[in-house]
Amino acid sequence: MKLSIAYQWIVFVFLCCFSHSIWATTSPLSCSPTITYIAAAKAVANSTSKPTAGWEAVTLPDLWTNRWPKHDGDVWYRIDWTRDCPDAGAKQPIGVGIDSISLAGAIYSNDTLIWRDHSLEEPLSLSWNMPRWWLLPETTLSEKSNTLWVRTIGLAELAPGLGKLQIDHIDPIAKNHAHSLWHQRTVYYISLGLNGALGGIFLVIWIFGRSERAYGWYGLMSLCWMLYLSTLLSIDPWPFPDALTHSRFNNICFILYVFCFCLFTWRFGEQKLPYIEKLIWVFTGLSVLLSLFAPRAILNILWLSFVLLFLLNCLQFQFHAWRSSQPQYMWLAVCWLFFFIVGVHDLFVISLQEETHTMWGAITGPVAALFTALLLGGRLASSMRHIETFNYELQQRISAARLEITELLSREHNQALAHATLEERMHIIHDLHDSIGSSLVRSIALVEQASQPLSNTRMLSLLKVLRDDLRQVIEQGGKQQIVAATPTQWLAPLRHRFTDLLDEIGISSHWDIAPAWVSWPNAHQCLGLTRLIEESISNVIKHSQAKHLRILLKSDQQGLSLIVDDDGVGFDVTIKHDSGVGMRSMAARVERMGGKLQINSSSRGTTIIVFIEL
Template sequence: MFAHAASAAGAAEACAPRIDTVRAVPAAPGAGPEAPPPIDGWQPVTLPDLWSERWPGFEGTVWYRIDWQRPCAGRDDEPQLGVAFDYLSMAGAISLNDNLLWRDASLVEPLSRSWNTPRVFFLPAAALNPGTNTLWVQVVGGSMYGSGLGRVVLGPADEAVAYHDERRLFARVLPAVNLVMSITLGCFFLVLWLMRRQETAYGWYALSAIAWLVFASNTVVSTLPWPFGSTDAWSRWITAWMVLYVSCFCMFMWHFGDQRFPRLSRVLWAVAALAVAAIALLAQPALSVATLAVFIVYSLLFMAVCVQFILRALDTKKTEHLLLALCAFGFLVAAVHDALMILRVIDDRFGYTVVTAPLIMIGMSLILAGGFTRSLRRVESFNDDLAREVRGARTELADTLSREHRLELDNVRLHERLSVAHDLHDGLGSSLVRSIALVEQSGEALRRPQYLSMFKSLRDDLRQIIDTHSGGAAPVAATPTQWLAPMRHRFGRLFEEMGMRSHWQTPAAWPCALSARQVLGLTRLLEEALANVVKHSRAHTLRVQLMADGEAGVLLSIEDDGVGFDAVAVGSSIGGLGLRSMQARMTRIGGTLQIDAGDGGTRLEARVRAPVAGAGSS
């Protein structure tokens, strides 16, 4: 079986076509695409052929003639023959002997773009000669665009198809995949940048991806260079987008590496503007020189920024920087190889960029997406921490409010106790003092009605205190005289028995409208003051006056000619509860109390302002 397979392989190899010569000749200047190939002037060439090395500056048509033999012509074991072409740059036509196999849509400006399109053809048996056969290849282009003829594989059809499929994968399929990925990732990161303008690296990456999309479309466009009317115009367009791509790529690498070079960035864009202007305005042959210079300069710039970022990543040692530096190293290797291949420094069938670009772009996108994801995680973590802090603050605030509420309740209770104590001291206490003094001053035993009157007075004072602290408010007396009448009646008899003259002066009407609370406060103050006169003053004369104090105030004056006292010393002593109670009471009702005491007597002046309309009183 193995012997049979070996013999079959040997027979197939023996029947393989054999290329004798490959020759080329430029067409006469001005010759159109329909002109026949020249008769003489043919020169031997080696494929792939770049005619700018042989005929610098030539623009027009070059004919290639490939003569080959059929060793097994007419035999039954001769396989189906095929021929595969790497490329024709820029446009062309292919004939077998005198039979046209294929022709581009346009062999005049604007030229069709077959420079990156592999082709394969089955050679029809009817078009083959028994001996020598000739493949005629007509190529139209210019030396500026690397015009010429690529490798040609002539042999069994399955070998030609296999070679073509391999070339098509690298020349057409992978670049198309690269473009689809570029537009997808570019749009994705553009949206991210629009949502988060502070992430400038995303914006520059999106712009570089879009610029790469336009620049790399040159590899997949195989029809007319629409919307441009010439190959030169298309070349200007593509070169300008190369400048923009490299410039945006530099900005992306700098921003991703947390670097800002304001002056260098301005220089970068100024040079980019000059380069684009030169490409747009120069004419041939200066355009060819400018295009080559731009290609070399921006290729070196691309490599330089890759090297710079690698050094930056090694310095920062951040994970995302190191990962992107790995991608930049891949870009660097591919860029160096392909630049040398385009400049014919090295001879290679395949460029590295078409293979590495999709993988590196995926890696760069994953790195950027990872950074975005980490940012989202930080935001989510911050939100969780913030929610936790808010819950803690709310709990602490609730505890504080609860504690303050308890303290406020305790303070209210204490205030009520003090208020009750003051009222008992000033009201019921003064009544008790008055009653005790009345009993002491009475020269004879009091009768039952007198005791009953004293007890009723004490009961009335106690009821007034209870009503005051239970929420009831006694109505304000209609006139100051009615207000003072009960107190004048209670203390008047006592003053007479003590031999003290008392004078009571009141206006016919209230000088201003006082609240019930203020009137009650003045009542308690007056009771305490009169009780102090009875207990301590040993006075002969007492004067009580109520008068207006300005336009909206009341002045209550209590004056005696007794022994007096030291107001400062008594107010700060343990026994000065009455004075402190009077001061506190006046403060609570919005008034003031002034005490003048000395050897000639004591004078108390209590001032109260009428409450402002609409202001509540607690």
């Protein structure tokens, strides 16, 4: 049932079209004009009058340089036509349509001026790509034979001549004019707008993402093509002083377009052709310079060279896409193959000197621009999807890393607490060893060297000293200490505690203390040095068997220097440092204070040198 209905619709449409064609062929317009003769002749030098001799029969479209290769100036075209209209009432308006006049011109019906270009002198108007049509006033026409005169002004270097011409009734003229206007103007305007918009968009994308160089070259390529099309659409050489300079600019735009086209292709296809690229850069630069000054023959060679470069680039990318087998490259290769076919066709059109509006490039330009833009847009969308995927994966990895770091920090925190606890215990051990240990050494030395047992009062005094040392250790660990005003005040309690003991056990002591602070230590450093002096004196009492002891303290601009020197039996510094708690305690204290410890020992005595930079 559905097929029969569709069949009926097809038959209905066919009958409508067939009946329309029958009506069109069976209802011809009466009094149709007929062109009987077309000829051209060079104008007399410095004359705007019609030539009286030298007429040669031609066919339109015509390029007059085929007959007069070096002629610049005016050429007149004569078009004789007739209309046979037996019934005067059947006469219908007659019009004339011309696809192009290169470069500028004027139209005369018999001897009456119908139209002329704005400028017939340099800078010439540019009517070579502008289709026009006019109504021929009935007052300018005769009953049968009429002549249409077309004056053309052009330059031999810019393909001067006259395009296709039609003399007919208004309806066919208007229809053909609309068709020519579409091919010669409207399509170019559409392509110009598309390329300008797309070029600007992709240039902005490249500005914000410089790594995507393909977008930048596509933007430049589109803008160069837009400039090239603007020269084709221009009907005035402004801002250039003459038509020849305008033509040179047109050639430069085409050269730069092909150059950007090649670099865009290579960047999009990720092709690395360093030597060819350098050659193209140099060749393009030289071609632009030559386009400014070289004669037209050289310009034609340059133009043809870049056309061939354009076609070769389209071909080479086919092989590159086939080898890589990437979908984006394959789609661009299809577009470039389309460009290649269109380019070869248009090259033949130009070589055969046919009308430019028969070229395919004008019609296919907008389609190709949209196709390429969609391809680049797809690539941009693909890149954005990759970025989104990467961002998602990055967030997942960041979350995992954050969790791992949290666990690691927790472990490190616990380890730091354990380490701090252990370090504090070591500090307490060192303080107990250096303070209470020293007091114990003094007490033991007194007991050992006493000639008779000590009295209760003496023992009580020793125990009180131990108690005071323990209290000092506790207080120093629990509150902020204050540095004494002078080194003498600082060491006075320590000196008092040890001097009597040293005297009792037969060790003479000499204290050489700086009278004032030149560089002030902090409380931590004073406490550390106090413990170090206590440990040093305790070692002298316990092990040295010395008779003389010297404690020297210097304060200068560089820092504090402490020297503890005795004349005892000495010891092996290496073994003692490795096994003795006191030596390790002294080294640890000096390191915490940021100082340097040096111990020299021999059979003649021991010297401990400590320097703290302030």
